[in-house]
Amino acid sequence: MSKQIKKIAIYGKGGIGKSTTTSNISAALVEAGYKVLQFGCDPKSDSTNTLRNGKYIPTVLDLLRKKSKVDAHEAIFEGFKGVYCVEAGGPAPGVGCAGRGIITAVELLKQQNIFEELDLDFVIFDVLGDVVCGGFAVPIREGIAEHVFTVSSSDFMSIYASNNLMKGIEKYSNSGGALFGGIIANSINTSYQKAIIDDFVKKTSTQVVEYVPRSITVTQAELSGHTTIEAAPKSQQAEVYRNLARKIAKHTESRVPTPLETDQLREWSAQWADQLLAIEAGEVRGEKESI
Amino acid sequence: MSETIEKTNSINQPRYGCSLGSLYTAAAIPRVIPITHCGPGCADKQFTATAFYNGFQGSGYGGGSVSPSVNASEKEVVFGGAERLSELISATLKVMDADLYVVLTGCIADLVGDDVGSVVSKFQQKGVPIVYAETGGFKGNNYTGHELVTKAIIDQFVGDYDGPKEEKSVNVWSLVPFIDTFWRGDLEEIKRILEGIGLKVNILFGHESNGVEEWKDIPKAEFNLVLSPWVGLELAKHLEKKYNQPYLHIPVIPIGAQETSDFLRKVGEYAKVDSEVVESFIKKEEDYYYYYLENFSDFYSEYWWGLPAKFGVVSDSAYNLALTKFLVNQLGLIPGRQIITENTPEEYQDFIREQYTHIADDVSTTVDFIEDGYTIGQELLKTDFGYKPPLLFATTWDRDIAKEINAGILEIGFPASYEVVVNRSNIGYRGALSLLEKIYTTAISTSA
Numbered sequence: 001m002s003k004q005i006k007k008i009a010i011y012g013k014g015g016i017g018k019s020t021t022t023s024n025i026s027a028a029l030v031e032a033g034y035k036v037l038q039f040g041c042d043p044k045s046d047s048t049n050t051l052r053n054g055k056y057i058p059t060v061l062d063l064l065r066k067k068s069k070v071d072a073h074e075a076i077f078e079g080f081k082g083v084y085c086v087e088a089g090g091p092a093p094g095v096g097c098a099g100r101g102i103i104t105a106v107e108l109l110k111q112q113n114i115f116e117e118l119d120l121d122f123v124i125f126d127v128l129g130d131v132v133c134g135g136f137a138v139p140i141r142e143g144i145a146e147h148v149f150t151v152s153s154s155d156f157m158s159i160y161a162s163n164n165l166m167k168g169i170e171k172y173s174n175s176g177g178a179l180f181g182g183i184i185a186n187s188i189n190t191s192y193q194k195a196i197i198d199d200f201v202k203k204t205s206t207q208v209v210e211y212v213p214r215s216i217t218v219t220q221a222e223l224s225g226h227t228t229i230e231a232a233p234k235s236q237q238a239e240v241y242r243n244l245a246r247k248i249a250k251h252t253e254s255r256v257p258t259p260l261e262t263d264q265l266r267e268w269s270a271q272w273a274d275q276l277l278a279i280e281a282g283e284v285r286g287e288k289e290s291i
Numbered sequence: 292m293s294e295t296i297e298k299t300n301s302i303n304q305p306r307y308g309c310s311l312g313s314l315y316t317a318a319a320i321p322r323v324i325p326i327t328h329c330g331p332g333c334a335d336k337q338f339t340a341t342a343f344y345n346g347f348q349g350s351g352y353g354g355g356s357v358s359p360s361v362n363a364s365e366k367e368v369v370f371g372g373a374e375r376l377s378e379l380i381s382a383t384l385k386v387m388d389a390d391l392y393v394v395l396t397g398c399i400a401d402l403v404g405d406d407v408g409s410v411v412s413k414f415q416q417k418g419v420p421i422v423y424a425e426t427g428g429f430k431g432n433n434y435t436g437h438e439l440v441t442k443a444i445i446d447q448f449v450g451d452y453d454g455p456k457e458e459k460s461v462n463v464w465s466l467v468p469f470i471d472t473f474w475r476g477d478l479e480e481i482k483r484i485l486e487g488i489g490l491k492v493n494i495l496f497g498h499e500s501n502g503v504e505e506w507k508d509i510p511k512a513e514f515n516l517v518l519s520p521w522v523g524l525e526l527a528k529h530l531e532k533k534y535n536q537p538y539l540h541i542p543v544i545p546i547g548a549q550e551t552s553d554f555l556r557k558v559g560e561y562a563k564v565d566s567e568v569v570e571s572f573i574k575k576e577e578d579y580y581y582y583y584l585e586n587f588s589d590f591y592s593e594y595w596w597g598l599p600a601k602f603g604v605v606s607d608s609a610y611n612l613a614l615t616k617f618l619v620n621q622l623g624l625i626p627g628r629q630i631i632t633e634n635t636p637e638e639y640q641d642f643i644r645e646q647y648t649h650i651a652d653d654v655s656t657t658v659d660f661i662e663d664g665y666t667i668g669q670e671l672l673k674t675d676f677g678y679k680p681p682l683l684f685a686t687t688w689d690r691d692i693a694k695e696i697n698a699g700i701l702e703i704g705f706p707a708s709y710e711v712v713v714n715r716s717n718i719g720y721r722g723a724l725s726l727l728e729k730i731y732t733t734a735i736s737t738s739a
Contacts, residue, residue: 096371
């Protein structure tokens with residue numbers, strides 16, 4: 001009998017460190033003995049590169065482009081310690097419908113019962129930035145992923161993207177869609193960055209799963225085509241990712257978030273802008289004295 | 292009748308196809324082949340609905356199973372269908388001979404954002420007579436699609452022109468081919484009567500059109516005649532700017548001697564045709580018309596078993612207004628219920644409503660705009676048609692209600708699935724006579 005597979009989707013603004021974080025979570029989970037499949041849902045199709053020595057793999061849609069009937073096994077490649085890697089792929093930039101591409105790729109694996117067949121413990125979808133259309137919302141619809149995490153820095157644009165994602169989750173939550181697990185706070189090196197993220201999760205009734213500092217170790221590992229777990233297993237940063245992976249493995253209760261309305265979000269960010277200006281001017285204010 | 296009719300959230304028994312249905316606008320031009328860039332089934336549905344179960348009009352030179360289609364699958368959705376379209380056009384050019392090819396896009400291409408313009412322009416640059424129109428279903432219905440296609444042909448194929456105008460020549464923009472079940476015979480009659488008063492007529496669609504050569508002559512015409520409540524107006528305004536061509540808008544398609552003679556006088560005056568020429572043609576036609584009407588009048592006045600007094604019309608605005616005028620003014624019937632079904636753009640609705648306020652000098656009535664067949668049925672059931680069985684000018688969809696209200700029904704619009712139409716016309720002088728035959732054959736046979 002197949003066991004209960006934990007299906008997770010990780011979203012975030014482009015360039016925020018989604019794939020880096022996801023690949024390190026996958027690497028930490030396989031290292032801990034779990035069976036993991038990482039599913040890159042981005043037309044750039046580079047989500048799993050660092051799990052496979054920096055090498056690209058043929059995508060589900062590459063295969064579909066060549067022939068109408070595709071055996072999903074042809075799109076599955078093994079990487080670091082046996083992690084399974086799949087890339088959805090997509091059309092050339094500017095043509096076709098990337099969103100539909102994601103739907104097609106996810107459905108293909110689902111129809112062929114690949115997750116059950118591989119006896120997986122975890123499926124992790126690494127999904128492109130904003131939920132711009134229905135296609136990119138597929139992983140949060142019923143039956144695909146159960147828990148959604150978002151990778152966000154304290155930059156406002158990144159927080160906007162997370163807030164948008166929460167809106168998508170809130171929408172689908174009534175129809176059996178995935179719920180929100182929390183924010184993976186990335187590139188958090190200063191206390192004010194932490195304070196911004198902390199304030200945002202409070203406002204949206206969610207939580208920070210882990211604070212991941214910006215680190216040169218990560219960059220070095222990436223440039224050599226590896227995850228931090230693989231390239232610098234003993235580093236402090238690898239331990240941060242292991243902690244994150246442990247928390248995600250243990251995570252069971254996701255919730256319906258309470259995203260801010262656009263006006264509220266603007267107001268919220270304007271308040272923070274004032275505070276940051278004050279910090280820059282060396283002003284010390286009330287409860288933020290610790291900053 | 293003045294209360295607001297609530298719009299339902301669904302349309303039962305639709306009375307039009309989608310924009311892609313205007314592939315039959317292209318197919319109505321002699322030796323033109325439409326190429327559809329859409330999913331499998333779209334083009335076929337438009338054919339069976341618009342051209343088959345609507346008077347069984349036939350597919351013509353380029354319609355029906357002739358029209359090549361991309362038949363887009365998931366692959367074309369995800370990766371875009373531009374390449375496949377390009378392949379299809381090349382293949383079409385090898386095996387299909389046409390004077391003009393018209394590429395029409397369906398929902399898939401328009402949603403995915405295929406750059407159809409650049410695909411088609413590569414062929415245009417090689418001198419291939421080909422144009423494209425974006426007619427995804429969400430752009431509207433056949434009526435809006437018709438304007439998109441005609442505009443595409445004019446802008447991309449006919450092109451610019453700043454030469455002289457030809458005196459007393461006119462482009463006619465009137466009934467929409469195929470969706471208007473009797474368009475073939477009707478457009479022929481319009482051409483015949485306009486030629487009768489000495490005009491050179493570009494009728495543009497059907498057997499009497501000279502095909503793409505005639506379309507090339509569009510810019511040379513002295514003016515455009517928009518003979519319909521609203522379809523063609525946008526195009527006429529476009530042509531006014533593009534070719535400095537004025538237009539004459541006559542919303543009532545003429546049926547019967549009275550309306551047709553008035554119509555010819557109006558057009559004649561506008562086109563500065565010698566009134567003697569106009570009057571002499573009118574006299575000849577009226578002689579003919581009233582010869583038959585005189586003989587018909589024995590039946591009309593003497594028939595013992597009762598003839599209808601009231602009528603209802605459920606159709607697109609063009610036929611609705613035309614029939615209402617004719618039935619009131621020429622047959623003395625009383626308007627019971629008028630329902631326009633083509634989803635008339637809101638900006639034209641008040642203008643059309645206004646037309647019904649002066650159907651005759653002493654007759655004013657109202658009109659409703661309803662698309663949903665269920666609501667139409669409910670409204671007809673509510674209508675007081677008096678004691679005698681009324682006449683219902685409607686569609687196949689309305690047959691059940693016609694039975695309930697004990698009406699004689701004439702299928703005069705889409706879909707007309709119990710009507711075989713070859714070249715019959717209902718308009719002008721000649722068409723009105725065959726319409727009379729049909730009306731009273733129906734009236735007296737309903738109880739047979």
